[in-house]
Amino acid sequence: MAKSVLIIGAGIAGIAAANFLQKQNIQVTVLEGRDRLGGRIYTDRTLGYPVDLGASWIHGIKKNPIGKLAKQYHLPLVKTDYDNLVIYDHNGNKIREKDIWKSWKQFAKAIARVKRKAESLESDLSIARAWQEFAKVEENNEEQNQSIDLIHWCRASELLVETGMDLERLSCWYWDEDEDFAGADYLFPEGYDRIVAQLSENLDIRYQQIVTQIAIVEDGVNVTTETDNFKGTEAISTLPLGVLKAGSVQFLPELPPNKREAIARLEMGTLNKIVLQFPETFWEGDRDLIGYLNRENSAFWEFFNGQKCSGRPVLIALTAGKAARELENQSDREIVSQAIAILRRMFGPSVPEPENARVTRWSRDRFSWGSYSQIPVGATIDDRDRLAEAVGSRLFFAGEATSRDYPGTVHGAYLSGLRAARELAEAIAAYK
Numbered sequence: 470m471a472k473s474v475l476i477i478g479a480g481i482a483g484i485a486a487a488n489f490l491q492k493q494n495i496q497v498t499v500l501e502g503r504d505r506l507g508g509r510i511y512t513d514r515t516l517g518y519p520v521d522l523g524a525s526w527i528h529g530i531k532k533n534p535i536g537k538l539a540k541q542y543h544l545p546l547v548k549t550d551y552d553n554l555v556i557y558d559h560n561g562n563k564i565r566e567k568d569i570w571k572s573w574k575q576f577a578k579a580i581a582r583v584k585r586k587a588e589s590l591e592s593d594l595s596i597a598r599a600w601q602e603f604a605k606v607e608e609n610n611e612e613q614n615q616s617i618d619l620i621h622w623c624r625a626s627e628l629l630v631e632t633g634m635d636l637e638r639l640s641c642w643y644w645d646e647d648e649d650f651a652g653a654d655y656l657f658p659e660g661y662d663r664i665v666a667q668l669s670e671n672l673d674i675r676y677q678q679i680v681t682q683i684a685i686v687e688d689g690v691n692v693t694t695e696t697d698n699f700k701g702t703e704a705i706s707t708l709p710l711g712v713l714k715a716g717s718v719q720f721l722p723e724l725p726p727n728k729r730e731a732i733a734r735l736e737m738g739t740l741n742k743i744v745l746q747f748p749e750t751f752w753e754g755d756r757d758l759i760g761y762l763n764r765e766n767s768a769f770w771e772f773f774n775g776q777k778c779s780g781r782p783v784l785i786a787l788t789a790g791k792a793a794r795e796l797e798n799q800s801d802r803e804i805v806s807q808a809i810a811i812l813r814r815m816f817g818p819s820v821p822e823p824e825n826a827r828v829t830r831w832s833r834d835r836f837s838w839g840s841y842s843q844i845p846v847g848a849t850i851d852d853r854d855r856l857a858e859a860v861g862s863r864l865f866f867a868g869e870a871t872s873r874d875y876p877g878t879v880h881g882a883y884l885s886g887l888r889a890a891r892e893l894a895e896a897i898a899a900y901k
């Protein structure tokens with residue numbers, strides 16, 4: 470019987486899987502709920518130039534498959550460096566560089582101690598609790614408020630903004646269990662979506678097909694969308710963890726208990742971006758990152774200098790975790806004015822109103838319900854493997870949350886798509 474595979478989701482995982490299978494001469498149809506490609510790779514061009522509202526960076530270029538694709542497709546890249554950083558306090562004082570590096574060292578020592586101590590305990594605990602018990606930072610820094618604030622800034626930058634998860638939820642045992650590629654980080658000045666566009670050439674992609682049911686039947690898989698029915702001999706689901714958690718797609722028969730439990734245990738973190746385009750630059754344009762010593766615990770710790778990539782006077786405020794989710798309840802105008810208020814504390818009252826702004830709300834996006842998956846207390850890294858397991862020989866799973874080694878990244882999602890496609894191809898070969 471001729472094979473025809475259905476792939477659910479036209480993010481990088483789904484497109485990677487489709488591309489692989491089509492090259493094996495297997496007929497593939499991709500079903501996508503949105504009216505565009507890329508999922509959490511989302512390049513906005515409404516400002517007249519590309520701005521990535523989802524993924525921006527290739528994290529670690531060496532041997533990174535996304536770096537290889539960029540080279541293969543001749544896509545220009547811009548190198549960035551998180552260490553090229555400046556930090557201001559709420560009175561507009563610039564922190565001395567040597568104080569920043571001293572705090573990074575203190576933070577690195579403290580978090581290593583926290584992790585070591587936590588791992589000697591019988592059960593996992595949140596980073597926030599473990600930090601409180603074992604960091605010993607406050608005791609060592611009596612009367613040194615700025616130094617403590619700086620260590621808290623490092624913690625927020627490394628843990629909160631990086632994972633999008635509140636430290637009260639984030640697992641101390643597993644938060645950094647993923648692997649890294651070596652080398653510098655790079656941005657796509659023409660937009661991250663160029664990668665997905667290139668990979669998806671000649672694929673049969675059906676847009677605005679919002680999947681509501683995936684049923685394994687005797688001779689294949691039936692997929693029902695809000696408007697149509699599709700029949701395949703096999704299927705690959707790349708539905709994000711947030712969508713699986715929301716339960717908006719029914720599986721028939723029900724997914725096995727170990728997969729359902731893993732879905733319930735893992736969580737989505739939230740990272741949002743507020744893109745602010747100004748008439749001109751008022752910050753140090755050669756810096757990559759501008760930090761805010763957020764003593765009052767506002768939603769804002771970091772502003773990324775978008776000028777390096779876009780050539781325009783653009784700052785991108787990054788907000789994460791609960792503060793980011795709460796901010797999503799407000800209007801764009803209110804969110805922007807809060808970001809501007811923080812910039813005025815850092816750079817003074819002359820900071821102008823932005824000419825243009827774009828605001829993301831990833832935790833309310835019905836096609837992802839969050840930015841990327843994380844391991845909270847109560848879940849383990851094995852839950853990612855449970856998420857990745859095929860159901861029988863017809864239904865396969867991919868997506869960033871299924872990646873044990875590289876979760877929450879574009880390269881992890883891409884590799885998961887290839888892994889699921891290989892599993893499917895092997896299953897076909899086995900019953901030929």
Ligand SMILES: Cc1cc2nc3c(=O)[nH]c(=O)nc-3n(C[C@H](O)[C@H](O)[C@H](O)COP(=O)(O)OP(=O)(O)OC[C@H]3O[C@@H](n4cnc5c(N)ncnc54)[C@H](O)[C@@H]3O)c2cc1C
Pocket residue numbers: 477478479480481482483500501502503506507508509510522523524525526527528678679680681707708709712718740741742831835836837839840841867868869870876877878879880882
């Ligand atoms: C703000 C932000 C910043 C990030 N920054 C980086 C970064 O700098 N570097 C990096 O490597 N990674 C980054 N990431 C993570 C990266 O974007 C993701 O890990 C990766 O893109 C996930 O790919 P995926 O194919 O697994 O999922 P997705 O891209 O979410 O693809 C899943 C697809 O399924 C579709 N879908 C969902 N529900 C349905 C349905 N019911 N019916 C049909 N289709 C459906 C979705 O629309 C989507 O297109 C960032 C993510 C966010 C949100």
